[in-house]
Amino acid sequence: MGGDVESYKTPVGRVQGLGSAKSGFRHWWGQRVTAVALVPLVLWLGFGLAVYGSADYEAARAWVAGPVTAVLWIVALAAALYHAALGLQVVIEDYVDGDGMKVVAILAAQAFCILLAVGGIIAVLRIVLGG
Amino acid sequence: MQTKNNRPLSPHLTIYRPQITSMLSISHRASGVLLALAAVLLVWWLSALAVGPEYFATVQGVLGSGLGRIVLFFVSLAVFYHLCNGIRHLVWDTVHGFELEAVHRGGWIVVAAAVVLTVAVWSAAYLWRA
Numbered sequence: 558m559g560g561d562v563e564s565y566k567t568p569v570g571r572v573q574g575l576g577s578a579k580s581g582f583r584h585w586w587g588q589r590v591t592a593v594a595l596v597p598l599v600l601w602l603g604f605g606l607a608v609y610g611s612a613d614y615e616a617a618r619a620w621v622a623g624p625v626t627a628v629l630w631i632v633a634l635a636a637a638l639y640h641a642a643l644g645l646q647v648v649i650e651d652y653v654d655g656d657g658m659k660v661v662a663i664l665a666a667q668a669f670c671i672l673l674a675v676g677g678i679i680a681v682l683r684i685v686l687g688g
Numbered sequence: 689m690q691t692k693n694n695r696p697l698s699p700h701l702t703i704y705r706p707q708i709t710s711m712l713s714i715s716h717r718a719s720g721v722l723l724a725l726a727a728v729l730l731v732w733w734l735s736a737l738a739v740g741p742e743y744f745a746t747v748q749g750v751l752g753s754g755l756g757r758i759v760l761f762f763v764s765l766a767v768f769y770h771l772c773n774g775i776r777h778l779v780w781d782t783v784h785g786f787e788l789e790a791v792h793r794g795g796w797i798v799v800a801a802a803v804v805l806t807v808a809v810w811s812a813a814y815l816w817r818a
């Protein structure tokens with residue numbers, strides 16, 4: 558993801574490895590790439606959950622464990638929580654005062670998103686492997 | 689100072705009356721933060737499915753309760769609002785749609801599309817549940 562970032566930079570920007578706000582462009586671009594990917598993924602997940610979310614245990618498990626659905630689940634979790642981490646960072650930068658507090662809050666938001674993504678992906682893998 | 693009252697103001701909550709533009713803008717942020725929190729419910733449900741039938745039944749009971757359904761209803765509305773308005777953001781990023789009329793029209797389209805998708809997903813939940 559974001560493999561094209563370099564092609565958008567000027568030679569100077571590339572040499573310095575710094576955007577206008579240090580990592581601003583990469584952040585902005587990551588939020589857009591994940592947003593585009595999330596449009597179909599979230600539509601699929603929303604309607605899938607509507608149909609299977611209140612199904613009985615076996616039916617719900619069989620749905621998540623399908624080879625295509627399991628991969629889509631993992632991609633959706635990773636994209637959504639990466640997008641959320643980037644988004645929460647912007648919100649924190651806007652509202653939290655003080656550099657120290659800002660860093661702490663951003664790290665906490667990132668930890669929250671990473672834990673959820675890892676927890677969700679482990680759950681999908683356990684369902685696939687039947688553990 | 690004479691000129692004071694004529695100075696341009698940046699958007700300011702106590703100065704500008706609420707308008708569709710500002711309301712939808714803050715709603716994008718609010719819905720994004722709500723979705724990040726709602727991801728906890730999603731992973732909780734998924735983990736219960738991984739753990740086993742008894743725990744899954746407990747979680748289904750909570751999420752399917754009256755209060756659970758109300759929460760999920762607002763989460764689904766936030767999902768579809770954020771999705772539709774996110775598309776509008778992506779269009780803006782291509783430097784299109786900034787005429788005031790387009791901004792207003794787009795705003796109402798987003799609200800309508802979010803409502804339609806929310807109704808559709810709940811219809812699917814009640815009509816086609818597996």
Ligand code: HEM
Nearest residue numbers: 592595596599641644645647717720721723724771774777
């Ligand atoms: C469904 C497809 C989605 C699309 C098209 C989308 C689109 C976007 C876009 C374009 C932005 C940047 C807005 C800006 O520049 O001000 C954004 C921000 C954000 N999104 Fe999403 N998003 C989606 C799903 C999600 C999900 C699933 C979550 C949470 C898990 C989420 C959480 C956030 C947050 C927290 C922000 C930051 C809000 C802000 O800066 O005001 N989004 N989204």
